[in-house]
Amino acid sequence: MTARTVLRNEWRLLMADRALRIVLGLFAALLVYALANGVVWLRFQERTVEAVESGNGERTSALQQELDAIANGGQPSSPFADPRSPLVLGGPSGSHTAALEPGSLTALAVGQSDLLPYYYDVNIYTNESSFQQNGEVENPLNLMVGRFDLAFVVVYLLPLLVLALSFNVLSEEREQGTLALTLSQPVSARSVVAAKLAFRAFLVVGMVLAMSLLGVLATGGFDSPGRVLLWCAAVVTYSLFWFVLAAWVNTLRRSSAWNATVLVGAWLVLVVVLPAAINIAAGLLHPLPSRVEMITAQRDASNDAVNRRSELLARYLEDHPEMAEGVVADEPGLGALAWAATDAVNRRLEEVTSEHDARRADQIVLVRRYRFLSPALLAQDVLIDAAGTGDARFAHFQSQVRAFAEQWREFFVPAILADEQMTASVLPNVPKFRLADEEPGDATRRAAVPLTVLGGLVLLVGMGAGVGLGRVRGAD
Amino acid sequence: MQTAESRAGHTPLLEARGLSKDYGDTRALDSLDLTIAPGEVYCLLGPNGAGKTTTINLFLGFVAPSGGQALVSGLDVATHDRETKQRLAYIPEQVMLYRNLSGLENLEYFAALGGRGSVGRERLTEILVEAGLERDSVDRRVSEYSKGMRQKVGIAIAIAKEADALLLDEPTSGLDPKASNEFSALVERLRKRDVAVLMATHDLFRAKDTGTRVGIMRYGRLVTELSTDEIGHADLERIYLEHMHD
Numbered sequence: 001m002t003a004r005t006v007l008r009n010e011w012r013l014l015m016a017d018r019a020l021r022i023v024l025g026l027f028a029a030l031l032v033y034a035l036a037n038g039v040v041w042l043r044f045q046e047r048t049v050e051a052v053e054s055g056n057g058e059r060t061s062a063l064q065q066e067l068d069a070i071a072n073g074g075q076p077s078s079p080f081a082d083p084r085s086p087l088v089l090g091g092p093s094g095s096h097t098a099a100l101e102p103g104s105l106t107a108l109a110v111g112q113s114d115l116l117p118y119y120y121d122v123n124i125y126t127n128e129s130s131f132q133q134n135g136e137v138e139n140p141l142n143l144m145v146g147r148f149d150l151a152f153v154v155v156y157l158l159p160l161l162v163l164a165l166s167f168n169v170l171s172e173e174r175e176q177g178t179l180a181l182t183l184s185q186p187v188s189a190r191s192v193v194a195a196k197l198a199f200r201a202f203l204v205v206g207m208v209l210a211m212s213l214l215g216v217l218a219t220g221g222f223d224s225p226g227r228v229l230l231w232c233a234a235v236v237t238y239s240l241f242w243f244v245l246a247a248w249v250n251t252l253r254r255s256s257a258w259n260a261t262v263l264v265g266a267w268l269v270l271v272v273v274l275p276a277a278i279n280i281a282a283g284l285l286h287p288l289p290s291r292v293e294m295i296t297a298q299r300d301a302s303n304d305a306v307n308r309r310s311e312l313l314a315r316y317l318e319d320h321p322e323m324a325e326g327v328v329a330d331e332p333g334l335g336a337l338a339w340a341a342t343d344a345v346n347r348r349l350e351e352v353t354s355e356h357d358a359r360r361a362d363q364i365v366l367v368r369r370y371r372f373l374s375p376a377l378l379a380q381d382v383l384i385d386a387a388g389t390g391d392a393r394f395a396h397f398q399s400q401v402r403a404f405a406e407q408w409r410e411f412f413v414p415a416i417l418a419d420e421q422m423t424a425s426v427l428p429n430v431p432k433f434r435l436a437d438e439e440p441g442d443a444t445r446r447a448a449v450p451l452t453v454l455g456g457l458v459l460l461v462g463m464g465a466g467v468g469l470g471r472v473r474g475a476d
Numbered sequence: 477m478q479t480a481e482s483r484a485g486h487t488p489l490l491e492a493r494g495l496s497k498d499y500g501d502t503r504a505l506d507s508l509d510l511t512i513a514p515g516e517v518y519c520l521l522g523p524n525g526a527g528k529t530t531t532i533n534l535f536l537g538f539v540a541p542s543g544g545q546a547l548v549s550g551l552d553v554a555t556h557d558r559e560t561k562q563r564l565a566y567i568p569e570q571v572m573l574y575r576n577l578s579g580l581e582n583l584e585y586f587a588a589l590g591g592r593g594s595v596g597r598e599r600l601t602e603i604l605v606e607a608g609l610e611r612d613s614v615d616r617r618v619s620e621y622s623k624g625m626r627q628k629v630g631i632a633i634a635i636a637k638e639a640d641a642l643l644l645d646e647p648t649s650g651l652d653p654k655a656s657n658e659f660s661a662l663v664e665r666l667r668k669r670d671v672a673v674l675m676a677t678h679d680l681f682r683a684k685d686t687g688t689r690v691g692i693m694r695y696g697r698l699v700t701e702l703s704t705d706e707i708g709h710a711d712l713e714r715i716y717l718e719h720m721h722d
Contacts, residue, residue, distance in 0.1 A: 002589065004593075005585060005588040005589055005593060006589075008585075008588075009574070009577075009581075009585045012577055012581055012585075013574060013576060013577065016576035016577060016617075017576060176572055176574075176575070177568070177570060177572025178572050178573065178574060180538070180566070180568055180572075181566065181568065181571065181572065181573070181586060181630075181633070182586075182589065183536075183538070184536050184538075184561065184564065184565070184566035184643075185561060185586065185589035185590045185591075185637075186557075186558045186559075186561040186562045186589075186590065186591060187561075187589050188557075192589075473537065473538045473539060474533070474536060474537075474538040
């Protein structure tokens with residue numbers, strides 16, 4: 001009864017407050033804009049992946065035609081790109097592009113999908129430096145601040161709206177004098193404030209969830225109901241954290257102005273300062289090696305390798321004895337020598353990139369450890385992971401591309417060393433990339449800890465608020 | 477002294493038994509014993525800080541007693557918060573309402589909180605009119621109301637709640653004489669419905685005019701109790717001043 005009465009009264013107060021209606025309208029407009037932004041990015045990715053996949057088919061059929069033509073007495077289109085050479089067929093001309101389909105909720109959270117490569121051209125020259133590069137040029141400002149998507153609105157702006165609606169949920173009643181009249185009725189401050197917050201939560205969370213589900217519906221994300229549920233759970237839990245924080249601050253019996261100052265301060269620290277400080281600390285404690293250093297190492301290794309190709313080939317065969325007998329001609333061809341040089345460059349690069357990867361892994365470990373200091377980081381983690389645009393899914397994709405690149409080399413390198421001539425008949429046997437996407441439960445398992453911690457924070461602060469509200473009397 | 481119980485022949489609706497309240501080292505209320513029966517209007521007189529508002533706050537459960545008990549219909553306020561509040565209505569010195577809502581909407585809200593959610597809008601409008609509000613004012617925003625009009629909404633809330641007891645904390649303070657008079661008439665109407673009224677006031681004239689009994693408080697103590705039938709306005713003023721000069 002109390003809840004229904006308070007909810008109806010809150011609705012009337014909302015309808016009577018023009019400023020509040022404008023704020024909610026503005027928030028709704030931001031949600032629409034954020035979703036539209038996410039959908040635009042999703043469509044762009046979908047088009048790119050589609051183009052990449054059709055490119056694979058077009059390249060294969062072009063090579064097929066050329067090889068058939070050559071088999072029928074024709075000439076290669078260029079003496080430097082003879083598809084019969086395994087260096088050409090397995091090289092950039094015949095490369096296969098491995099692509100990652102956009103995450104099922106990409107329209108809601110662009111996440112890392114504009115930062116991390118979601119497709120790689122795999123050929124025999126694919127090496128560790130290939131994994132450090134993104135083939136697309138993106139506005140660096142977008143990459144720095146992140147796209148304006150629903151996840152951004154949820155993590156950064158939703159708390160501000162929650163605080164704007166709740167910073168004075170109790171103090172205003174006290175200041176305007178209605179608290180005494182309210183608490184002279186057979187109701188508790190706890191039940192009244194809980195109902196008032198429930199109304200606000202219903203409005204704010206309802207708007208975000210409605211927009212999220214609309215986005216999911218429009219982009220076919222319901223194929224992954226687990227991820228949708230995870231997204232909703234993160235939105236609800238994160239919003240509740242801010243609501244209970246506002247409730248708790250209200251129980252400190254200070255003025256509305258004081259509440260507003262403290263809550264905005266909390267937002268600044270938890271959403272802006274702490275995440276930035278953790279990122280800066282990660283960069284300072286585990287600095288990434290310079291990219292220039294990597295490129296210089298690649299060039300030095302290339303120059304060195306070209307000069308020592310014969311020596312390198314001998315070393316390669318020592319390392320790969322299975323290739324030594326009967327595979328390489330007694331007089332190694334140019335292809336074999338070139339491959340030996342390429343392999344040497346790859347090894348040198350692996351040393352440089354492994355250091356880069358190790359530092360990055362250290363950074364991630366540090367950020368993951370200290371993300372528990374900020375509910376914003378926890379929520380962002382879960383939202384992006386639920387959307388399938390987080391680090392983990394990209395790492396999963398990248399590891400498969402690495403394995404595919406290895407498979408690709410294993411297919412072509414013996415032919416290169418043996419100086420074989422390729423024909424159209426090998427094309428059906430050329431490896432094809434088949435992405436095994438994450439299992440539906442993977443994201444849920446990863447989100448379990450951050451979501452539990454976030455839920456624990458809600459309970460902890462909520463209990464503090466509940467105890468504080470239990471002490472509120474009309475004469476406060 | 478004749479008690480309200482013996483006079484009215486009813487169980488007292490409001491009763492204080494050795495009720496005390498300390499704020500730190502300051503004793504705001506000192507062992508108050510008081511009974512108010514249905515149909516009685518008990519006026520607490522006294523200077524600021526005498527303990528009048530503290531007494532009302534203790535009956536409302538707004539503050540916890542340091543000693544003794546505040547009872548409503550025999551139920552201890554400290555242990556029966558909800559039940560006692562169901563029987564009480566409260567009108568503070570300044571009835572503060574939701575300014576953006578109309579008088580009727582405010583009444584609907586507080587009546588529903590008081591457990592009278594089933595009362596229809598027409599009946600609530602009648603109650604507001606009965607409380608003295610003009611019919612064409614009930615749908616106006618409270619921000620346009622005078623203090624007297626807000627007090628009338630407060631009375632309407634009490635009427636709608638059908639409370640057994642009414643606690644009034646200086647309800648006519650700041651009202652013009654006409655509004656004060658109308659207010660007294662409303663209290664008299666409630667008294668006739670057997671509502672027990674405890675009113676804290678500085679207004680000796682209103683206390684004599686509206687009350688059935690008067691208690692004079694000083695330094696947290698009830699120093700004397702008088703029946704308004706037995707004294708005139710001048711007597712009350714003289715007795716009050718005598719106690720204040722002691």
